[in-house]
Amino acid sequence: MARLDPHSYCDDAQPQTDTVDWVARVDFASKTLTAVATLTFARSGSGPLDLDTRGLTIDRAETLDGRVVPFVVHTEDAVLGARLTLTLPEGTAGVRVAYRTSPEASALQWLEAAQTHGGVHPFLFSQCQAIHARSVLPLQDTPRVRVRYTAALTVPAQLKALMAAAFVSREVDGDLAVERWQMPQSIPPYLFAFAVGDLAGRELGPRCRVWAEPGVIDRAAFEFAGADAMLTTAEALFGPYPWDRFDFLTMPPSFPYGGMENPRLTFLTPTLLAGDRSLVNVLAHELAHSWTGNLVTNANAEHFWLNEGFTVYAERRIQEVLEGAERGALSEALGRESLDEAIKGFKARPALTHLRTDLTGIDPDDAYSQVPYEKGYLFLKTLERYVGRPAFDVYLRRYIETFAFRSITTDDFVRFTRAALPGALEAIDAPAWIEGPGVPSNAASGGSARLDALRALGTTPPADAVAGAWSPAEWQLWLQQCARTPDDVDCAALDARFDLSVSGNFEVLVAWLELGVLAGYVPAVPRACQLLSQVGRMKYLRPLYKALMVRPETRAVARSTFEACAPAYHPIARQVVRGLLSAP
Ligand SMILES: [Zn+2]
Numbered sequence: 001m002a003r004l005d006p007h008s009y010c011d012d013a014q015p016q017t018d019t020v021d022w023v024a025r026v027d028f029a030s031k032t033l034t035a036v037a038t039l040t041f042a043r044s045g046s047g048p049l050d051l052d053t054r055g056l057t058i059d060r061a062e063t064l065d066g067r068v069v070p071f072v073v074h075t076e077d078a079v080l081g082a083r084l085t086l087t088l089p090e091g092t093a094g095v096r097v098a099y100r101t102s103p104e105a106s107a108l109q110w111l112e113a114a115q116t117h118g119g120v121h122p123f124l125f126s127q128c129q130a131i132h133a134r135s136v137l138p139l140q141d142t143p144r145v146r147v148r149y150t151a152a153l154t155v156p157a158q159l160k161a162l163m164a165a166a167f168v169s170r171e172v173d174g175d176l177a178v179e180r181w182q183m184p185q186s187i188p189p190y191l192f193a194f195a196v197g198d199l200a201g202r203e204l205g206p207r208c209r210v211w212a213e214p215g216v217i218d219r220a221a222f223e224f225a226g227a228d229a230m231l232t233t234a235e236a237l238f239g240p241y242p243w244d245r246f247d248f249l250t251m252p253p254s255f256p257y258g259g260m261e262n263p264r265l266t267f268l269t270p271t272l273l274a275g276d277r278s279l280v281n282v283l284a285h286e287l288a289h290s291w292t293g294n295l296v297t298n299a300n301a302e303h304f305w306l307n308e309g310f311t312v313y314a315e316r317r318i319q320e321v322l323e324g325a326e327r328g329a330l331s332e333a334l335g336r337e338s339l340d341e342a343i344k345g346f347k348a349r350p351a352l353t354h355l356r357t358d359l360t361g362i363d364p365d366d367a368y369s370q371v372p373y374e375k376g377y378l379f380l381k382t383l384e385r386y387v388g389r390p391a392f393d394v395y396l397r398r399y400i401e402t403f404a405f406r407s408i409t410t411d412d413f414v415r416f417t418r419a420a421l422p423g424a425l426e427a428i429d430a431p432a433w434i435e436g437p438g439v440p441s442n443a444a445s446g447g448s449a450r451l452d453a454l455r456a457l458g459t460t461p462p463a464d465a466v467a468g469a470w471s472p473a474e475w476q477l478w479l480q481q482c483a484r485t486p487d488d489v490d491c492a493a494l495d496a497r498f499d500l501s502v503s504g505n506f507e508v509l510v511a512w513l514e515l516g517v518l519a520g521y522v523p524a525v526p527r528a529c530q531l532l533s534q535v536g537r538m539k540y541l542r543p544l545y546k547a548l549m550v551r552p553e554t555r556a557v558a559r560s561t562f563e564a565c566a567p568a569y570h571p572i573a574r575q576v577v578r579g580l581l582s583a584p
Contacts, residue, residue, distance in 0.1 A: 005300040006360045007131045008142035009052050009083040015045035015092070017140050020149040026196055028122045028156070031103035031110045037137045040064070040094035049088050049095070052134035052141035054081030055102030061086055064094045079363045081134050097138050107132030109254065109570050116197065116252050117213040121159060123197035123252055125267070127260060127572065129190040130301050130364035136192070143188030143297045143407045150182045155196050162211060162249060164193040164262030185243060185263070186405055188297045193262035195249055204228055207241070212250035219273045220250040224283055226322070231287060233321050238291040238314060239400055246287060254536035256570040258282045261289030269537045271506040278472045278505060281319050281331060288314035296403040301364035303410050305355040309376015316377070329448035330473040336445075337480055339374035343438055346371070350437035355379060356410040365572055379433045381444040386428050387421050395420050410434060454478055459488045467498060472505045479511035483518055491521035501527050510540045517547040517554060525554055529561045536569045538576055545580045
């Protein structure tokens with residue numbers, strides 16, 4: 001027997017799940033799901049079967065032909081959750097487990113009507129990455145075990161359910177509706193996803209539809225109007241789109257991430273709705289995951305860079321085609337800023353800045369950082385520079401074709417790359433990237449004329465004509481540059497001249513408020529607190545809470561803001577901010 005994933009009780013000597021049939025009733029009053037999960041195995045088996053669970057109450061278990069299956073729920077582990085051991089009778093082809101979820105299920109956020117845009121109906125959504133699917137259903141919660149599934153969700157009839165799967169049917173019976181879905185392609189369990197709320201959809205093209213609350217749908221449809229063209233661009237780069245449809249859902253403001261690449265239904269933060277389509281690179285990122293991540297998947301969280309490094313690379317290739325090389329260079333520079341910041345944060349734990357990590361005993365949410373994204377990107381960019389783009393493009397297509405619908409490790413990547421690009425890994429000293437800390441000195445860097453001009457400014461404000469022509473990315477970079485020496489910046493003058501405190505672009509606004517708070521610019525503090533009460537995206541919570549904790553006079557404000565806002569934050573975000581506020 002072997003447990004091959006440090007974050008799962010899955011034992012590869014036991015039967016492996018092939019398909020899941022999930023039937024669940026959503027109860028907003030008790031914030032629970034009452035459900036039956038039927039797991040069918042790739043091959044019949046007997047004896048112990050270990051499944052992952054967290055906070056589930058197991059009511060009963062039986063075989064597909066109705067024989068009782070004895071089970072034990074072990075003591076809950078803080079990182080892994082509780083192991084559920086079933087004892088399968090001879091010749092068991094599958095099991096049916098009846099259970100209920102906990103109101104504290106770590107994958108689920110139950111929003112009160114007041115937390116939605118419309119303010120009338122409640123909202124429910126799931127976020128299963130990295131290891132939260134087990135709080136929704138008992139399963140082998142490791143990307144190594146890919147499953148296909150069918151699902152039937154019973155929800156209040158006035159609400160709409162959506163799943164990251166193909167829609168089958170909706171039947172209304174009195175005040176309840178049953179919505180059926182199926183996922184014909186195999187997915188790792190962290191891509192299991194659904195949402196329930198007052199939702200409207202708008203077609204954006206033959207394969208793309210955007211979903212949002214009715215009051216947000218017009219803005220969302222405008223912002224993401226280019227989705228279909230983006231999909232065509234991505235196919236030209238990476239091969240045919242393997243998931244049939246590319247729909248996406250604009251989430252309520254508490255959604256903790258920029259996006260989540262749930263196949264057939266990407267989840268997106270509403271902070272992307274800048275009104276000028278300037279933040280659609282996040283949509284490009286989630287789309288790119290259709291190949292790198294969802295199709296070729298990391299075997300466990302220790303190889304997360306295979307998902308995110310490849311996807312940042314792919315995202316920037318899409319962006320380069322759609323917006324030009326100059327814009328790509330700015331994105332790369334922004335990425336490098338966030339990477340350096342992340343590496344600084346891991347000063348005491350440099351092993352977490354390796355591409356391949358050892359996460360035994362470590363919660364993947366605690367290890368989460370920009371390192372797998374941006375260091376992974378730089379590694380691939382360095383490889384691309386060494387072999388040349390034409391050879392790299394052939395390599396990338398072959399990598400995707402070879403590992404499609406498989407879950408792989410860094411060793412699989414190394415073996416494949418050695419054979420496909422002989423000598424390249426040695427030439428760029430791949431071990432220093434994969435098994436070493438920080439960023440190796442041979443990292444490729446793009447650069448551009450606009451980037452150089454911006455760097456040359458230092459903390460000097462741009463001339464009005466220049467500022468008027470600046471893209472949000474240039475503003476963001478310049479503001480971040482100023483935040484390194486905040487005492488040299490006259491924030492009041494800047495705000496008066498460029499109206500930064502009322503920027504409609506969250507990336508610019510947060511970079512500005514971070515600078516303002518660090519510089520002791522008093523009006524920035526209430527504005528930052530107001531923003532912290534309106535959105536729950538961790539990318540913004542982190543720098544603003546961190547900045548508020550720098551000066552003694554704003555620490556109490558940080559704590560009281562968090563106390564007031566915490567109930568509205570997603571459980572994952574709450575945990576992250578609590579960590580920031582308790583840091584010495
Ligand atoms: Zn990603």
